[in-house]
Amino acid sequence: MKPAIVIVDMLKDAFKGKDPSAIEEYGKIVPRIRDLLGRARMLNIPIIFACDSFLEKDFIFKGKRSYSVRGTEGAEVIDEFQPIRKDEILLKRRFSAFFKTDLDQTLRLFGVDTVVITGINTQVCVYATAMDSVCHDFYTIVLEDCTASRNREVHQGSIGVLRQCGLSPLLRVMSSEEFLEEAAHQTA
Amino acid sequence: MKPAIVIVDMLKDAFKGKDPSAIEEYGKIVPRIRDLLGRARMLNIPIIFACDSFLEKDFIFKGKRSYSVRGTEGAEVIDEFQPIRKDEILLKRRFSAFFKTDLDQTLRLFGVDTVVITGINTQVCVYATAMDSVCHDFYTIVLEDCTASRNREVHQGSIGVLRQCGLSPLLRVMSSEEFLEEAAHQTA
Amino acid sequence: MKPAIVIVDMLKDAFKGKDPSAIEEYGKIVPRIRDLLGRARMLNIPIIFACDSFLEKDFIFKGKRSYSVRGTEGAEVIDEFQPIRKDEILLKRRFSAFFKTDLDQTLRLFGVDTVVITGINTQVCVYATAMDSVCHDFYTIVLEDCTASRNREVHQGSIGVLRQCGLSPLLRVMSSEEFLEEAAHQTA
Amino acid sequence: MKPAIVIVDMLKDAFKGKDPSAIEEYGKIVPRIRDLLGRARMLNIPIIFACDSFLEKDFIFKGKRSYSVRGTEGAEVIDEFQPIRKDEILLKRRFSAFFKTDLDQTLRLFGVDTVVITGINTQVCVYATAMDSVCHDFYTIVLEDCTASRNREVHQGSIGVLRQCGLSPLLRVMSSEEFLEEAAHQTA
Numbered sequence: 001m002k003p004a005i006v007i008v009d010m011l012k013d014a015f016k017g018k019d020p021s022a023i024e025e026y027g028k029i030v031p032r033i034r035d036l037l038g039r040a041r042m043l044n045i046p047i048i049f050a051c052d053s054f055l056e057k058d059f060i061f062k063g064k065r066s067y068s069v070r071g072t073e074g075a076e077v078i079d080e081f082q083p084i085r086k087d088e089i090l091l092k093r094r095f096s097a098f099f100k101t102d103l104d105q106t107l108r109l110f111g112v113d114t115v116v117i118t119g120i121n122t123q124v125c126v127y128a129t130a131m132d133s134v135c136h137d138f139y140t141i142v143l144e145d146c147t148a149s150r151n152r153e154v155h156q157g158s159i160g161v162l163r164q165c166g167l168s169p170l171l172r173v174m175s176s177e178e179f180l181e182e183a184a185h186q187t188a
Numbered sequence: 189m190k191p192a193i194v195i196v197d198m199l200k201d202a203f204k205g206k207d208p209s210a211i212e213e214y215g216k217i218v219p220r221i222r223d224l225l226g227r228a229r230m231l232n233i234p235i236i237f238a239c240d241s242f243l244e245k246d247f248i249f250k251g252k253r254s255y256s257v258r259g260t261e262g263a264e265v266i267d268e269f270q271p272i273r274k275d276e277i278l279l280k281r282r283f284s285a286f287f288k289t290d291l292d293q294t295l296r297l298f299g300v301d302t303v304v305i306t307g308i309n310t311q312v313c314v315y316a317t318a319m320d321s322v323c324h325d326f327y328t329i330v331l332e333d334c335t336a337s338r339n340r341e342v343h344q345g346s347i348g349v350l351r352q353c354g355l356s357p358l359l360r361v362m363s364s365e366e367f368l369e370e371a372a373h374q375t376a
Numbered sequence: 377m378k379p380a381i382v383i384v385d386m387l388k389d390a391f392k393g394k395d396p397s398a399i400e401e402y403g404k405i406v407p408r409i410r411d412l413l414g415r416a417r418m419l420n421i422p423i424i425f426a427c428d429s430f431l432e433k434d435f436i437f438k439g440k441r442s443y444s445v446r447g448t449e450g451a452e453v454i455d456e457f458q459p460i461r462k463d464e465i466l467l468k469r470r471f472s473a474f475f476k477t478d479l480d481q482t483l484r485l486f487g488v489d490t491v492v493i494t495g496i497n498t499q500v501c502v503y504a505t506a507m508d509s510v511c512h513d514f515y516t517i518v519l520e521d522c523t524a525s526r527n528r529e530v531h532q533g534s535i536g537v538l539r540q541c542g543l544s545p546l547l548r549v550m551s552s553e554e555f556l557e558e559a560a561h562q563t564a
Numbered sequence: 565m566k567p568a569i570v571i572v573d574m575l576k577d578a579f580k581g582k583d584p585s586a587i588e589e590y591g592k593i594v595p596r597i598r599d600l601l602g603r604a605r606m607l608n609i610p611i612i613f614a615c616d617s618f619l620e621k622d623f624i625f626k627g628k629r630s631y632s633v634r635g636t637e638g639a640e641v642i643d644e645f646q647p648i649r650k651d652e653i654l655l656k657r658r659f660s661a662f663f664k665t666d667l668d669q670t671l672r673l674f675g676v677d678t679v680v681i682t683g684i685n686t687q688v689c690v691y692a693t694a695m696d697s698v699c700h701d702f703y704t705i706v707l708e709d710c711t712a713s714r715n716r717e718v719h720q721g722s723i724g725v726l727r728q729c730g731l732s733p734l735l736r737v738m739s740s741e742e743f744l745e746e747a748a749h750q751t752a
Contacts, residue, residue, distance in 0.1 A: 055673060059325040062358060071649075085635075091655075093666040094323035100666040102657040105513070109619060123353045128319040131312070135282035137247040137481070154352050161345045165311045166338060170250060243485060259461075273447075279467075281478040290469040290476040293701070297431060325669070435701040438734060470699035499729045500695070507692040511658035513623035530728050537721045541687045542714060546626060 001186040003141075003179075004046040004112040006097055007033060008119030008126055010081060011051055013067040013074030022150040026120055029148045030080050033118050036146060036176045037081065043183055046110050048088040049077050050097035050119070050129070060094070096128035104136045114139040116179060118146035123158040130162065130171060140171045141179055189374040191329075191367075192234040192300040194285055195221060196307030196314055198269060199239055201255040201262030210338040214308055217336045218268050221306050224334060224364045225269065231371055234298050236276040237265050238285035238307075238317065248282070284316035292324045302327040304367060306334035311346040318350065318359060328359045329367055377562040379517075379555075380422040380488040382473055383409060384495030384502055386457060387427055389443040389450030398526040402496055405524045406456050409494050412522060412552045413457065419559055422486050424464040425453050426473035426495075426505070436470070472504035480512045490515040492555060494522035498534040506538065506547060516547045517555055565750040567705075567743075568610040568676040570661055571597060572683030572690055574645060575615055577631040577638030586714040590684055593712045594644050597682050600710060600740045601645065607747055610674050612652040613641050614661035614683075614693070624658070660692035668700045678703040680743060682710035686722040694726065694735060704735045705743055 010033065014026055037047060052068035053075055054060065068075040070091070077083055090103055097103050107115065115133040117126055117140065126147050133140040142162055149155035163173045174182075198221065202214055225235060240256035241263055242248065256263040258279070265271055278291055285291050295303065303321040305314055305328065314335050321328040330350055337343035351361045362370075386409065390402055413423060428444035429451055430436070444451040446467070453459055466479055473479050483491065491509040493502055493516065502523050509516040518538055525531035539549045550558075574597065578590055601611060616632035617639055618624070632639040634655070641647055654667055661667050671679065679697040681690055681704065690711050697704040706726055713719035727737045738746075 055670065057673060059673075060322065060355075060358060093669060095319055096323065099320070099323050100664065100669065102664040105657060105664065106619065108513075109621060109623075121354070123349045124319070124355065127315065128323075131283055131316040131319070132287070134248065135284065135287050135316075137484075150354060151352070154349060154354075157345055157349045157352075161311045161342060161349060164339070164342050164345075166309070166342075167248075167312065170248060243482065245485060247485075281481060288476065288478040288481065293469060293476065294431065296701075297433060297435075325672075436698065436731075436734060471695055472699070475696070475699050497730070499725045500731065503691065504695040504699075507659055507688070507695070508663070510624065511660065511663050511692075526730060527728070530725060530730075533721055533725045533728075537687045537718060537725060540715070540718050540721075542685070542718075543624075543688065546624060 001114050001183060002112050003114040003116050003183055004048060004107055004110060005036065005040050005116045005118065006048045006050050006129065007081070008050050008097060008117060008129055009052050009068070010078050010119050011068050011074065012076050012078055014120060015078065016074060019150065025148045025150060025152060025155065029118070029146050030078070032176060033146050034080055036118065036143070036180070039180055045183065046088070046112065048090055048097070048103065048106070049081070049083055050090045050092050050103070051075060051077060053091035053093060095125045096132040098129065098132035098136060107138060112138065114141060116141045116143060118143050120147065121149045122147045122155045123149055127158055127162070134167060134170050139169070142171070142173050143176045143179060144173050145175050189302050189371060190300050191302040191304050191371055192236060192295055192298060193224065193228050193304045193306065194236045194238050194317060195269070196238050196285060196305060196317055197240050197256070198237070198266050198307050199256050199262065200264050200266055202308060203266065204262060207338065213336045213338060213340060213343065217306070217334050218266070220364060221334050222268055224306065224331070224368070227368055233371065234276070234300065236278055236285070236291065236294070237269070237271055238278045238280050238291070239263060239265060241279035241281060283313045284320040286317065286320035286324060295326060300326065302329060304329045304331060306331050308335065309337045310335045310343045311337055315346055315350070322355060322358050327357070330359070330361050331364045331367060332361050333363050377490050377559060378488050379490040379492050379559055380424060380483055380486060381412065381416050381492045381494065382424045382426050382505065383457065384426050384473060384493065384505055385428050385444070386454050386495050387444050387450065388452050388454055390496060391454065392450060395526065401524045401526060401528060401531065405494070405522050406454070408552060409522050410456055412494065412519070412556070415556055421559065422464070422488065424466055424473070424479065424482070425457070425459055426466045426468050426479070427451060427453060429467035429469060471501045472508040474505065474508035474512060483514060488514065490517060492517045492519060494519050496523065497525045498523045498531045499525055503534055503538070510543060510546050515545070518547070518549050519552045519555060520549050521551050565678050565747060566676050567678040567680050567747055568612060568671055568674060569600065569604050569680045569682065570612045570614050570693065571645065572614050572661060572681060572693055573616050573632070574642050574683050575632050575638065576640050576642055578684060579642065580638065583714065589712045589714060589716060589719070593682070593710050594642070596740060597710050598644055600682065600744070603744055609747065610652070610676065612654050612661070612667065612670070613645070613647055614654045614656050614667070615639060615641060617655035617657060659689045660696040662693065662696035662700060671702060676702065678705060680705045680707060682707050684711065685713045686711045686719045687713055691722055691726070698731060698734050703733070706735070706737050707740045707743060708737050709739050
């Protein structure tokens with residue numbers, strides 16, 4: 001296994017919304033992802049921050065207030081994660097981290113065969129990134145304890161569907177502990 | 189509303205599997221989609237058959253028997269739908285009908301603003317097509333009574349997640365009846 | 377070297393135009409490509425026919441008569457080449473054989489590292505395919521005696537520019553004889 | 565006409581090479597592009613800086629010293645052009661400004677129908693961007709006095725081929741003066 005970790009949309013604007021329960025859900029995974037990143041760095045696993053980077057008038061804001069706008073502070077990775085120079089910051093324009101980006105090429109350059117997905121929201125950007133990852137011929141792992149949705153029920157529903165989606169072993173749902181154990185074994 | 193209907197993977201091989209309950213689930217939506225196509229043609233709604241068209245050794249078949257292989261009979265649209273000359277037959281290599289295809293360009297050429305998704309499986313190809321459709325700036329409708337999964341529970345789970353995914357009104361779940369009514373009103 | 381040969385737009389409609397000098401230019405490369413294909417098949421080199429497959433009202437026909445329209449006889453590979461079952465027929469919507477197609481994925485699946493380009497027109501579809509091929513991380517060879525333009529001067533101008541473009545050794549211009557010699561040596 | 569101007573690879577590293585004649589060629593177009601940008605801003609024409617942003621070990625550096633590496637000063641737009649906040653800075657991984665980027669979506673969002681290309685090198689990144697621009701259904705103009713190659717002969721060869729490539733009126737070669745006149749008339 002030659003994994004890379006993709007952190008989807010853990011951006012400042014996500015924590016500035018008006019829905020306290022969403023912020024609580026997102027907040028729960030912050031220390032877990034931080035812990036994961038620390039241990040992944042010790043295993044030399046590449047880390048990619050995939051970040052919404054919208055334009056003000058983008059279609060997806062029809063009838064909504066815009067957020068994570070390119071060039072604004074709200075579109076930056078949250079301070080808790082402190083990306084380091086080796087990490088990749090990947091600006092994305094839509095949901096999937098592969099949509100109109102060079103992520104597939106970067107992963108191949110790094111010799112990655114397994115994409116490990118964390119971040120928010122499970123049912124949209126995480127889900128779309130997971131589907132695209134398999135489509136680009138990468139083994140794909142969604143970490144259930146490092147992904148979240150605005151709403152716990154939707155997170156659990158998405159994880160349930162992914163678990164039974166029939167794509168195993170190409171796509172698997174795991175805990176971060178299970179992943180780190182598997183990664184440590186296979187790179188040992 | 190200027191809709192197009194995308195029928196995902198309603199191919200002969202889907203009905204040749206060894207799992208009778210999957211075939212039963214898929215079978216339920218055949219007459220509903222056929223009815224939808226008949227009424228859509230009367231409204232001059234463009235129809236696109238998005239069809240898996242894999243290569244024998246594709247990554248997604250790791251550890252699995254291949255199916256819907258390019259050039260084989262199993263990769264053809266089922267006889268019940270009888271595509272007509274005006275319909276588009278779109279060969280796709282992976283899950284989403286937009287992945288490495290020209291579907292976005294075709295839809296823009298046709299002046300389409302709304303993509304209506306039917307077919308199988310709800311949790312993979314339908315879901316991935318729905319996400320990509322929004323990402324390509326199309327209003328997107330998933331028809332719950334014209335989509336199916338190998339397993340009823342997974343279908344319902346996926347529909348439940350899509351319904352609550354937070355992308356409305358860009359992405360909506362509807363019945364075919366509701367869609368046809370809306371389409372008839374808006375093109376009248 | 378693990379090459380694949382891409383034959384660009386050698387389609388029936390190209391030989392039905394009203395410009396006799398274009399047809400003469402295109403005609404010159406037919407026996408050369410046929411010879412190349414015969415020898416390439418003996419070396420088990422994969423062969424991909426990349427074929428224009430336009431829609432009637434496509435943007436690129438603004439103010440022009442359409443040609444190579446999807447589903448018409450004119451969009452078929454010329455009879456002289458007789459594609460065999462192992463060959464790939466790749467329908468493309470625009471100039472480059474990689475544009476909104478799955479060619480990159482197919483080439484990686486085949487383990488190809490070098491794309492060898494033949495066909496018409498040198499300054500548009502051949503040139504665009506060559507650029508995209510390098511961009512997708514393939515060594516790229518344009519065969520000067522197996523490519524042609526409507527007009528000899530434009531062909532020679534394009535080949536001259538490609539020869540001096542500064543991308544060697546990633547992109548090289550060769551004769552088919554030189555390529556076959558190199559391929560025979562390296563696969564021997 | 566609703567144009568946007570794309571400035572390709574006018575980056576600091578281009579002016580740090582060891583080939584004085586290349587730097588001279590590139591230098592000639594700097595004041596012309598600066599003048600164009602000033603006048604374009606008065607006409608409210610959107611401006612996109614498309615900038616090489618490579619990874620250190622990218623395929624295209626096989627056997628070559630790397631340059632324009634992501635995150636380095638050499639990959640920044642030259643000081644003479646001083647991008648303003650309204651301008652788009654588009655990081656690209658390969659030649660064409662459309663390759664694995666969201667440029668097509670940005671241009672459609674802006675309502676652009678005509679892409680005007682300037683920058684370096686005419687035979688590679690400018691040429692590939694021009695081809696892709698037509699393929700994405702934009703009228704395309706290459707400004708011959710605002711594009712350059714390492715070598716004057718290659719620039720002129722490329723411009724000659726583009727002029728005769730047969731894609732007019734979708735793809736045209738013009739001077740910046742001719743373009744500005746046409747733009748002023750059509751937006752008047």
